[in-house]
Amino acid sequence: MINKLITQIKKTEAPIVVGLDPTLKMIPEHIIKSAIEEYGETLEAAGEAVWQFNKAIVDAVYDLIPAVKPQIAMYEQFGIPGLAAFKRTVDYCKKKGLVVIGDIKRGDIGSTSEAYAVGHLGKVKIGNTSCYGFDEDFVTVNPYLGSDGVNPFIKICKEEKKGLFILVKTSNPSSGEFQDQMIGEKTLYQMVGEKVAQWGEDCMGDDYSYIGAVVGATYPEIGKIMRKVMPKSYILVPGYGAQGGKGKDLAHFFNEDGLGAIINSSRGIIAAYQQEAYASFGSLNFADASRQAVLDMKEDIATALSAR
Amino acid sequence: MINKLITQIKKTEAPIVVGLDPTLKMIPEHIIKSAIEEYGETLEAAGEAVWQFNKAIVDAVYDLIPAVKPQIAMYEQFGIPGLAAFKRTVDYCKKKGLVVIGDIKRGDIGSTSEAYAVGHLGKVKIGNTSCYGFDEDFVTVNPYLGSDGVNPFIKICKEEKKGLFILVKTSNPSSGEFQDQMIGEKTLYQMVGEKVAQWGEDCMGDDYSYIGAVVGATYPEIGKIMRKVMPKSYILVPGYGAQGGKGKDLAHFFNEDGLGAIINSSRGIIAAYQQEAYASFGSLNFADASRQAVLDMKEDIATALSAR
Numbered sequence: 001m002i003n004k005l006i007t008q009i010k011k012t013e014a015p016i017v018v019g020l021d022p023t024l025k026m027i028p029e030h031i032i033k034s035a036i037e038e039y040g041e042t043l044e045a046a047g048e049a050v051w052q053f054n055k056a057i058v059d060a061v062y063d064l065i066p067a068v069k070p071q072i073a074m075y076e077q078f079g080i081p082g083l084a085a086f087k088r089t090v091d092y093c094k095k096k097g098l099v100v101i102g103d104i105k106r107g108d109i110g111s112t113s114e115a116y117a118v119g120h121l122g123k124v125k126i127g128n129t130s131c132y133g134f135d136e137d138f139v140t141v142n143p144y145l146g147s148d149g150v151n152p153f154i155k156i157c158k159e160e161k162k163g164l165f166i167l168v169k170t171s172n173p174s175s176g177e178f179q180d181q182m183i184g185e186k187t188l189y190q191m192v193g194e195k196v197a198q199w200g201e202d203c204m205g206d207d208y209s210y211i212g213a214v215v216g217a218t219y220p221e222i223g224k225i226m227r228k229v230m231p232k233s234y235i236l237v238p239g240y241g242a243q244g245g246k247g248k249d250l251a252h253f254f255n256e257d258g259l260g261a262i263i264n265s266s267r268g269i270i271a272a273y274q275q276e277a278y279a280s281f282g283s284l285n286f287a288d289a290s291r292q293a294v295l296d297m298k299e300d301i302a303t304a305l306s307a308r
Numbered sequence: 309m310i311n312k313l314i315t316q317i318k319k320t321e322a323p324i325v326v327g328l329d330p331t332l333k334m335i336p337e338h339i340i341k342s343a344i345e346e347y348g349e350t351l352e353a354a355g356e357a358v359w360q361f362n363k364a365i366v367d368a369v370y371d372l373i374p375a376v377k378p379q380i381a382m383y384e385q386f387g388i389p390g391l392a393a394f395k396r397t398v399d400y401c402k403k404k405g406l407v408v409i410g411d412i413k414r415g416d417i418g419s420t421s422e423a424y425a426v427g428h429l430g431k432v433k434i435g436n437t438s439c440y441g442f443d444e445d446f447v448t449v450n451p452y453l454g455s456d457g458v459n460p461f462i463k464i465c466k467e468e469k470k471g472l473f474i475l476v477k478t479s480n481p482s483s484g485e486f487q488d489q490m491i492g493e494k495t496l497y498q499m500v501g502e503k504v505a506q507w508g509e510d511c512m513g514d515d516y517s518y519i520g521a522v523v524g525a526t527y528p529e530i531g532k533i534m535r536k537v538m539p540k541s542y543i544l545v546p547g548y549g550a551q552g553g554k555g556k557d558l559a560h561f562f563n564e565d566g567l568g569a570i571i572n573s574s575r576g577i578i579a580a581y582q583q584e585a586y587a588s589f590g591s592l593n594f595a596d597a598s599r600q601a602v603l604d605m606k607e608d609i610a611t612a613l614s615a616r
Binding site for chain 1: 329331332340344349350351353354379381382384385386387388390391392395413414415416417418420421423424426427428432433434435436437439440441442450451452453454455456457475478479480481482483484485486487489490491492496499500503546551
């Protein structure tokens with residue numbers, strides 16, 4: 001799957017992943033109204049609105065990008081109907097040829113991590129039949145529980161030819177509270193990054209490992225360091241756009257080959273029509289606004305990469 | 309909710325939580341067969357089998373215990389039908405008067421943690437109607453992202469009078485890989501524990517805070533230290549039984565008042581009929597075996613507490 005991701009990044013010339021993280025506030029009124037007319041003021045209506053919103057955006061941008069990253073929390077807030085919209089989104093994006101990164105940040109003790117890995121990347125045997133639960137291509141993983149919380153995910157990735165992005169340094173303001181603490185001469189995130197590199201050694205695609213890392217765009221200097229610590233790991237970089245990360249900050253996350261990183265933007269793309277720069281599209285044409293925002297992001301990153 | 313939990317612990321004289329973490333291997337053949345007959349070899353059949361298994365165990369033990377802890381990963385492995393069984397289990401246990409601790413170990417950047425908190429503890433507004441997603445009483449939270457990943461959960465707990473157990477020191481063998489690292493004179497788990505105590509100060513029930521911690525039974529010496537670091541935090545203690553924690557190890561986790569900790573057992577209770585000690589019950593009477601295992605666990609802990 002890491003090879004497919006890289007092939008699609010090269011083909012689209014866009015090291016970009018669109019975060020499908022909808023809240024009801026981002027969804028145009030006409031979609032919500034129509035869903036409530038059909039399902040009443042219920043979780044089912046929210047799930048339907050989220051799905052219709054996602055589908056329109058995916059239809060408008062899928063030819064420009066290699067991958068999407070639905071954030072499962074945004075679906076889980078609507079209970080079972082929300083998670084059904086998550087699954088529908090995953091399936092639709094895969095049908096459109098996109099690589100799907102499930103942003104699930106799971107992680108637990110061994111036997112429990114195995115259940116998460118099976119549910120999101122692998123298959124479970126029921127009687128004599130193998131059934132897939134959510135079936136994403138990559139997932140994000142929280143490393144706080146150490147190797148035996150991560151290994152079950154790696155095992156399923158090997159079996160299914162899928163991949164991981166492990167949290168190293170997250171994009172939020174308080175990420176340093178624990179992650180930046182010094183352990184001897186190293187920070188905790190460096191220590192985790194070294195582990196990611198080590199876990200990834202045995203999991204190589206053609207040029208990169210399918211065990212990647214998450215490092216926030218909001219910490220470009222850390223990106224520079226971590227790029228060297230994990231030379232063969234793909235870095236998933238959240239925090240571009242709405243969270244404050246800028247194109248020029250991103251060059252550090254890439255290798256000399258122009259590969260090695262994929263930049264996520266969520267609100268900046270999917271809620272583009274609510275921003276001043278794209279307001280002229282209007283809420284009826286929200287998906288066209290998203291397309292334009294992808295084109296602009298692509299140019300911003302290309303400029304940053306060619307200027308280095 | 310922390311007051312309700314403590315009242316029920318006193319009433320049942322059992323600081324015990326039963327972990328409802330079923331795998332298909334634990335579920336008796338007759339339940340699986342019947343589910344497959346109804347739904348075929350599908351995820352729906354797995355969800356139905358899990359639900360029937362849980363319901364029988366809850367019916368057999370609910371009068372002995374204050375709380376249950378369904379581990380969501382074990383449901384998530386069966387996709388949407390599995391999560392529907394999770395929701396059904398949560399609702400049923402609440403109807404039976406049990407406190408429900410959702411073992412979800414979520415944690416993300418602020419806006420995303422808020423969505424998890426809303427989905428599992430709070431409510432979301434759809435039109436003019438407030439809808440609950442999963443509606444557990446407590447959830448477990450992963451602290452790797454720092455305060456702004458935890459604060460949205462605390463905010464919803466205040467609004468809804470619910471509670472948290474934050475991962476401090478987990479029960480698995482490799483938990484020390486990051487959690488035991490020395491940061492100056494302290495370990496990372498101590499540092500997280502101090503944060504838990506601090507977050508909890510502003511969230512007091514009558515005698516204990518509703519911001520609790522997870523510390524594994526497999527590390528009793530650490531339990532002793534953390535008990536002092538977080539005197540007002542309830543400690544959820546996993547790892548008893550199948551993972552190797554024993555009754556005599558548990559006394560350290562309690563305060564002088566005999567309160568302050570609640571011990572989880574999952575496989576040890578729900579798969580009791582598969583163990584030598586309870587094999588005579590047979591697979592048809594699996595729920596009676598679970599009841600006996602709860603009674604034995606209760607005695608084991610009472611003995612340990614009275615011996616100190």
